[in-house]
Structure formats: C-alpha cells, structure tokens
Amino acid sequence: MSQPRPLALTEDDREDSLALPSNWRPRRAGAALSVFAVDAVAVLIFSALSGFVFLSPQSLSNIALDSSESVLLCIGVAFLLGAGELDISIGANVILSSVVGGKTMGAFESPLAASLAGAVVCVLCGAAVGACNALIVTRLRVTSFIATLASLGIVTGVAYVITNGYNIADVPLELQSDFGVAKLADVVPYPALIALAVAVGASFLLNRTRFGLQTLALGSSREAAVRAGVRVRAKLTTLFVLAGGCAGLSGFIDLGRYASTNISGHQTDALAAIAGAVIGGTNLFGGRISVWGAVFGALLAVILQDGLVVVGLAAFYQLIAVGIVLIIAVSLREFAGSGDDPTPLSGRLMNLLRGGAA
Amino acid sequence: MHPTNPTAHTDARSPAIVAHGIRKHYGHVEALRGASLSVGLGEIVALVGDNGAGKSTLMKVMCGAVAPDAGEVVLGGGLRVEAGRFNAADAGVGVVYQDLALAPHLSVLENIYLGHESLMPGRPRWLGLLDRRAMAGEAEAALRRLGIALPTVEVPVSLLSGGQRQAVAIARAVKWARSVVLLDEPTASLGTRQADIVVELIRNVARQGLGVLLISHDMDRLKRVADRIVVMRRGAVAAEFPAASVTLAQIVEAMLGGVSTVGAAA
Ligand SMILES: Nc1ncnc2c1ncn2[C@@H]1O[C@H](COP(=O)(O)OP(=O)(O)OP(=O)(O)O)[C@@H](O)[C@H]1O
Numbered sequence: 173m174s175q176p177r178p179l180a181l182t183e184d185d186r187e188d189s190l191a192l193p194s195n196w197r198p199r200r201a202g203a204a205l206s207v208f209a210v211d212a213v214a215v216l217i218f219s220a221l222s223g224f225v226f227l228s229p230q231s232l233s234n235i236a237l238d239s240s241e242s243v244l245l246c247i248g249v250a251f252l253l254g255a256g257e258l259d260i261s262i263g264a265n266v267i268l269s270s271v272v273g274g275k276t277m278g279a280f281e282s283p284l285a286a287s288l289a290g291a292v293v294c295v296l297c298g299a300a301v302g303a304c305n306a307l308i309v310t311r312l313r314v315t316s317f318i319a320t321l322a323s324l325g326i327v328t329g330v331a332y333v334i335t336n337g338y339n340i341a342d343v344p345l346e347l348q349s350d351f352g353v354a355k356l357a358d359v360v361p362y363p364a365l366i367a368l369a370v371a372v373g374a375s376f377l378l379n380r381t382r383f384g385l386q387t388l389a390l391g392s393s394r395e396a397a398v399r400a401g402v403r404v405r406a407k408l409t410t411l412f413v414l415a416g417g418c419a420g421l422s423g424f425i426d427l428g429r430y431a432s433t434n435i436s437g438h439q440t441d442a443l444a445a446i447a448g449a450v451i452g453g454t455n456l457f458g459g460r461i462s463v464w465g466a467v468f469g470a471l472l473a474v475i476l477q478d479g480l481v482v483v484g485l486a487a488f489y490q491l492i493a494v495g496i497v498l499i500i501a502v503s504l505r506e507f508a509g510s511g512d513d514p515t516p517l518s519g520r521l522m523n524l525l526r527g528g529a530a
Numbered sequence: 531m532h533p534t535n536p537t538a539h540t541d542a543r544s545p546a547i548v549a550h551g552i553r554k555h556y557g558h559v560e561a562l563r564g565a566s567l568s569v570g571l572g573e574i575v576a577l578v579g580d581n582g583a584g585k586s587t588l589m590k591v592m593c594g595a596v597a598p599d600a601g602e603v604v605l606g607g608g609l610r611v612e613a614g615r616f617n618a619a620d621a622g623v624g625v626v627y628q629d630l631a632l633a634p635h636l637s638v639l640e641n642i643y644l645g646h647e648s649l650m651p652g653r654p655r656w657l658g659l660l661d662r663r664a665m666a667g668e669a670e671a672a673l674r675r676l677g678i679a680l681p682t683v684e685v686p687v688s689l690l691s692g693g694q695r696q697a698v699a700i701a702r703a704v705k706w707a708r709s710v711v712l713l714d715e716p717t718a719s720l721g722t723r724q725a726d727i728v729v730e731l732i733r734n735v736a737r738q739g740l741g742v743l744l745i746s747h748d749m750d751r752l753k754r755v756a757d758r759i760v761v762m763r764r765g766a767v768a769a770e771f772p773a774a775s776v777t778l779a780q781i782v783e784a785m786l787g788g789v790s791t792v793g794a795a796a
Pocket residue numbers: 556559560561579580581582583584585586587588628
C-alpha cells in the first residue's frame with residue numbers, strides 16, 4: 173500500500189493545521205486539583221479565624237466523618253451525570269435503605285450478625301431502587317429527571333409507610349460504637365475509610381476500564397455510542413444500580429453513625445450531590461467525570477458547614493455559601509473556556525489571571 | 531438516452547454488500563421507495579443525487595443504523611444486516627456517517643476504539659481493563675497510514691478542526707472494515723489537498739479487495755476514483771453508469787429526472 177503524503181502540516185494549510193490549541197494538556201487531575209486547592213484554602217481560612225481549632229486532628233477527622241455519606245452520593249451521581257443521566261431520588265434511597273436495613277437488624281440477636289446483615293441489605297435495597305429507576309428510564313423511556321422525580325416521591329412514601337413515620341432504633345449500639353463513630357488509630361473514621369475505598373475503586377473504574385470509557389461516551393454523544401455498539405441499556409442499568417448502591421451504603425453509614433434512621437433528613441442530599449459533582453468538574457450534561465473532584469466537592473460543602481459553626485456562624489449560612497460556590501465554579505468554567513473545553517479549571521484560571529482569553 | 535437499468539451491472543466481482551428493495555418512510559416523507567444497490571469486492575461505487583434523494587438513509591440502512599420498512603441487506607458472506615442486533619464494525623463494515631458520529635469529549639484514540647476496546651492481555655476480560663498503550667500505538671499507526679499526523683491521539687475530538695474530525699472518522703471506518711467501507715460525504719469539509727489524500731486512500735482500500743460505497747457531491751473527484759456511478763432520485767436508484775465513460779451532463783440529467791440541464795451544467 174503506497175503511503176499518501178501527510179495531511180496539512182505546512183504553512184499554507186494554516187486553517188486546517190493539525191497543531192493543537194496551545195493551552196491543551198492531557199486531561200487528568202486538573203479539575204480535582206483546583207477544587208482540592210479551594211478546600212485547602214477554606215480550611216486554612218477557618219483555622220486562622222478559629223485560633224487553629226479547625227486544623228486539629230479531631231476537627232479534621234470530624235470533617236472526614238461528616239463527608240463520608242455525601243462523598244459516596246457525589247461519586248454515584250457523578251457517574252450518572254457523566255453518562256448524561258440524573259438521579260434525584262438518591263436522598264430518598266438513603267432513607268429507604270436505612271429503614272429496610274434497620275428493620276433487618278432488628279431480626280438478629282448478635283450485634284455482629286445484625287450489622288453485617290444490615291450492611292448487605294442496605295446496599296441491596298439501594299441497588300434495587302437504582303434498578304427500578306433504570307427500568308423506568310430504559311424500558312419505559314421516561315427521561316431520568318422525571319423518572320427519578322417520581323421515584324423520589326414513591327421511595328420516600330414507601331419508607332414512611334414501612335415505619336409509620338417513626339424512626340427505627342433497632343440498631344445494635346455496638347454498630348455505632350465500633351463502626352459509626354469509631355476511628356482507625358483514633359484518627360480515621362471507619363465510614364470515611366469506606367468512602368475512600370469507593371472513591372479509589374470508582375477512579376479506577378473510570379480511568380482504567382472499558383466501563384468508564386463507555387460511560388463517558390454515553391454522555392458525550394449517545395448517538396456515537398450507539399453506533400459504536402455500546403450496549404446502552406446494560407450500561408445505564410449498571411450506572412443506576414451503582415448510584416443506588418452508593419445510596420444504600422450511605423444509608424448503612426447513617427444507621428451506624430446515629431444508631432437510628434433519619435427519615436426526616438436527606439431531603440436535599442440528591443441536589444447537594446449534584447452540586448458537589450459539578451463543583452468538582454463533572455459535566456452536568458455528560459462526557460466528563462472527575463471522581464476526585466466529586467470527593468473534594470463533597471468535602472467543600474462539609475468544610476463550609478463545620479467551618480461556619482466553628483467560627484460562630486449558624487450552620488444555615490452553609491447553604492448560602494455552597495450555592496455561591498456552585499455559581500462561581502460553573503461560571504468560571506464558562507467564562508474561562510467553553511463548558512465543553514476539557515482544559516483543567518486550574519489552567520483556565522491561570523489564563524484568566526494572565527489576562528488572556530482562554 | 532442514458533442506461534436506466536440498475537441490475538444490469540454485469541461485473542464479474544463477487545458482491546461485498548447487496549441492498550434489495552429498500553423502503554423507508556419518516557412520517558409522510560418517503561425517504562426510500564424500493565432502492566437496490568450492490569457493491570462488489572474491490573469495487574468503488576459512487577452514490578450521487580440531489581439533497582434529500584435518500585443517499586444517507588440508504589447508507590444507514592446498509593450499515594444497520596436504521597431499520598428499513600421493507601427490503602433486505604446482505605453482506606458478501608451471507609450475513610444479514612438487521613438494525614438493532616447488527617454492529618457494523620463487528621461485521622467488518624466500516625462507516626463514516628455524514629454527521630461523523632464522534633463523541634466530542636473523548637480522545638481521538640478513544641473514539642477510534644469505542645465499542646471495540648483492546649483489553650489488557652492476561653487479565654480477566656470481565657474487568658475490562660483497557661490496554662491504552664496498545665490502542666495508542668495502533669491508532670497512531672492507523673492515522674499514519676492515512677497520512678494524518680496528529681501530535682497525540684490523546685487530544686479530545688472537540689478540539690479538532692472539522693477536517694481533522696473527518697480524518698478521524700475515516701481512520702476509524704477503515705480500521706474496522708474487513709469487507710466494505712461506506713462513506714457519507716467524507717471529503718465535505720476537507721481542503722483540496724486533504725480531499726485528494728482521501729481519494730487516494732479510498733483507492734488503496736479498494737485495491738486491498740474491499741468494497742467501497744462513496745457518497746459525495748464532488749463530481750470531478752468521483753469520476754476519477756469510482757468504478758461505477760449510481761444516481762438516486764426521490765428515494766430510488768434512477769440510473770447507473772460506468773464512471774469511465776459517463777459525462778457530467780448525463781449524471782446531472784439523471785439526478786434531475788430528465789429535465790435537460792445540459793446547457794447549465796456544461
Ligand atoms: N431521521 C429522519 N427523520 C425524518 N426525516 C428524515 C430523517 N432522515 C432523513 N429524512 C428525510 O428523508 C429524506 C432523505 O434524506 P437523506 O438524508 O437520506 O438524503 P440525502 O440524499 O443524504 O441528502 P443530502 O445530500 O442532503 O445529504 C429527506 O427528505 C429527509 O428529510
């Protein structure tokens with residue numbers, strides 16, 4: 173086969189030159205790093221304002237514990253967003269999973285057996301809710317926003333019906349003392365370890381496996397993915413099940429931390445998870461996911477919450493602060509480059525500071 | 531005046547792909563009304579026609595992206611193309627869609643391999659561990675064979691120019707093609723030189739024994755590269771000509787349905 177001449181690398185083909193935009197770098201940790209930097213700055217500011225109480229191991233370990241549930245939810249939602257889907261039922265799913273898990277625990281004598289069974293049932297229940305969402309989306313062809321808006325109501329309702337509106341407290345106290353509020357080496361809370369393990373696994377899944385690649389393809393161009401032979405229904409089902417599983421795990425952590433369900437809480441969990449994922453650099457409309465960005469985005473909300481309390485402001489201000497951060501983060505991305513531009517936020521911030529249009 | 535017998539092509543080549551009696555309507559629009567077409571192994575068939583004549587629809591039916599209302603498509607090996615359970619690349623059919631069907635957020639490498647990823651050897655397949663290094667090497671080689679030199683195959687497609695994207699789509703189609711390549715206006719956003727390279731590439735593909743179906747409005751290049759020119763009009767094949775002897779005027783006349791535009795076209 174004769175070799176054709178190379179395509180357009182000469183001066184006279186300038187408009188079709190194959191040179192890349194000068195600010196392009198291989199996509200990697202960019203978005204996550206910039207959110208991590210914001211986290212670090214926030215911690216330092218609160219520390220300075222609080223006479224460095226906020227920087228104590230005790231306080232940092234509290235942040236880790238407080239963020240363990242939202243980290244799980246952010247990661248699950250990030251994968252769905254990356255695939256161009258949405259799940260606003262995960263907060264309700266946390267409630268239902270903890271209710272079903274809590275009921276299960278009540279049936280066991282030994283605290284260990286109760287805890288293990290509860291963990292398994294929580295995750296399975298969460299995954300089952302995810303599977304139902306997937307069925308509605310893939311088989312009934314209801315868009316995921318509407319599908320999960322409906323299941324948000326249904327799932328919450330089912331949880332209330334099961335409990336009659338009362339919290340379940342059949343949780344072995346050992347689960348709380350030995351897991352929920354316990355710390356490895358007196359520093360790292362066990363729930364945070366679980367969240368960390370899930371993050372490591374999710375990052376691996378995203379960056380190293382066919383599943384991760386096809387997830388991004390689904391969100392980047394559904395049409396392209398279909399034509400390339402990606403099995404859309406199977407992939408979407410897995411994604412909803414994984415997000416549901418994260419919610420279930422989160423429900424189990426909830427039981428462990430409070431030795432009770434919290435059926436009146438978690439109202440804003442789903443939206444907070446979307447906010448965290450998007451602050452972390454995941455594209456709301458698919459095609460881009462940052463697992464560590466989601467982790468740091470979830471952490472940011474907790475840092476703001478705990479930090480505002482430490483400096484003596486009411487925790488309500490956290491809601492305001494997170495909202496403002498969300499607007500700033502998304503707006504920065506839009507201003508500094510198009511939302512589709514995969515250049516890391518950090519790079520675009522630099523460009524902004526240098527005064528150049530990115 | 532002109533031959534209007536689509537089945538009269540008496541080429542001795544064995545067929546790479548045959549579409550027979552394809553009908554397809556969208557609402558009230560009859561996009562295809564019994565179109566038939568065959569491409570032989572090693573043959574380059576040009577498909578021309580006015581905008582909306584049904585060329586792209588026919589091509590999508592032939593690669594299984596669109597299910598026809600009637601008619602069938604069969605590959606040379608006897609495999610039937612059935613939308614829904616047929617993946618073009620798996621069956622050795624390379625396709626360049628008119629809209630390219632690339633995922634903008636994914637890199638060149640990821641787009642070329644999407645759906646057919648190379649996995650790490652020696653690891654369980656269910657893990658789906660990507661062998662990125664092997665894919666990068668092969669993707670670079672595939673692009674180089676087409677004479678496309680990208681500094682890296684890791685760049686997201688959204689950052690490429692229209693011509694570069696088209697080159698990536700062509701590279702992908704050729705990479706997975708074992709019997710047929712279907713190209714829908716592959717040179718539409720290419721400069722003169724790049725278009726010539728693509729024409730040369732298409733010749734090479736046919737020389738290797740693959741059938742090529744080429745949709746284009748670029749009559750001059752078509753006449754140079756094609757063996758046969760098939761003219762579609764209003765959802766059916768109106769005429770076909772051996773490329774060597776046909777004149778532009780004859781093609782235009784067939785496209786417009788007998789209205790003589792010889793004066794205008796000449
Ligand atoms: N997805 C669709 N939905 C509705 N109508 C469609 C669709 N695809 C094609 N059509 C209609 O079918 C007819 C044939 O379209 P097609 O794209 O096959 O034409 P074409 O010959 O490829 O034209 P062009 O040269 O402009 O690409 C047109 O009238 C078009 O409007």
